[in-house]
Amino acid sequence: MEKKAKKILVVEDEPKIMEVVEAYLKNNGYIVFCAKDGEEALEQFHKESPDMVLLDLMLPKISGEEVCQIIRRESRVPIIMLTAKVQEDDTINGLNMGADDYMTKPFSPRELVARVASLFRRCEGTNAPLLHVMSWNGGELEVNFDSYTVKKQGNIVSLTPNEFKLFSAMAKFPQKTFTREELIEVAFGLEFDGYDRTIDSHIKNLRAKIEMNSSKPRYIITVRGVGYRFGGEK
Ligand code: CA
Numbered sequence: 001m002e003k004k005a006k007k008i009l010v011v012e013d014e015p016k017i018m019e020v021v022e023a024y025l026k027n028n029g030y031i032v033f034c035a036k037d038g039e040e041a042l043e044q045f046h047k048e049s050p051d052m053v054l055l056d057l058m059l060p061k062i063s064g065e066e067v068c069q070i071i072r073r074e075s076r077v078p079i080i081m082l083t084a085k086v087q088e089d090d091t092i093n094g095l096n097m098g099a100d101d102y103m104t105k106p107f108s109p110r111e112l113v114a115r116v117a118s119l120f121r122r123c124e125g126t127n128a129p130l131l132h133v134m135s136w137n138g139g140e141l142e143v144n145f146d147s148y149t150v151k152k153q154g155n156i157v158s159l160t161p162n163e164f165k166l167f168s169a170m171a172k173f174p175q176k177t178f179t180r181e182e183l184i185e186v187a188f189g190l191e192f193d194g195y196d197r198t199i200d201s202h203i204k205n206l207r208a209k210i211e212m213n214s215s216k217p218r219y220i221i222t223v224r225g226v227g228y229r230f231g232g233e234k
Helices: 015-027 038-048 064-074 088-096 109-123 161-172 180-188 196-210
Strands: 007-011 031-035 052-056 079-083 101-104 133-136 141-144 149-152 155-157 177-179 220-223 227-230
Touching: 007 015, 007 038, 015 031, 015 109, 031 038, 038 052, 038 064, 052 064, 052 109, 064 079, 079 109, 101 109, 141 161, 149 196, 161 180, 161 196, 161 227, 177 180, 180 196, 180 227, 196 220
Parallel strands: 007 031, 007 052, 052 079, 079 101
Antiparallel strands: 133 141, 141 149, 149 155, 177 227, 220 227
């Protein structure tokens, strides 16, 4: 057990599950905050800055999916989805939404505690607050999220606002493969009224600007049949 107790936000609308999860986590030395719907979850998240979020998928007011996406726009806090759905597809969607792990109900509270501990170990040092400046390949490419600038070999690259949003969405989550729909949502928001293929033309322009050789991209990698991911090496 570490010296400083970790804070966990548990979002669950079923009182019985909440009660058990809260008791087990507290017994294991965690500080627990509870939220019983999506709205409360976001309030608590901003107020308490938890070190991990356990997030039920089916929630009143704002769904677990949405809560997860909103949290992911601003934080890399580890998230475990708690889902009653058993289909493989939902699991995969949960992970695509930005969750780090998932558990299907009914689960054993003991296993949940083990997963929490293992996710904390896995995220050790990587769940630091979002960096303001990131760079890859020995500084070949650099982004500054405060000034919204990207530099290639030290020279500022002029990106359109949409290209910048697309780039930063991917760069912040280098382990994640984004579908075109997710990129549209992350970069342009739900109100965006366009086709999936619009993303491909933005990607093409982005590559032409940031890649050393856009026919052999090192940063914006195509994941065949799925979408795109970031490939920059630290
Ligand atoms: Ca529920």
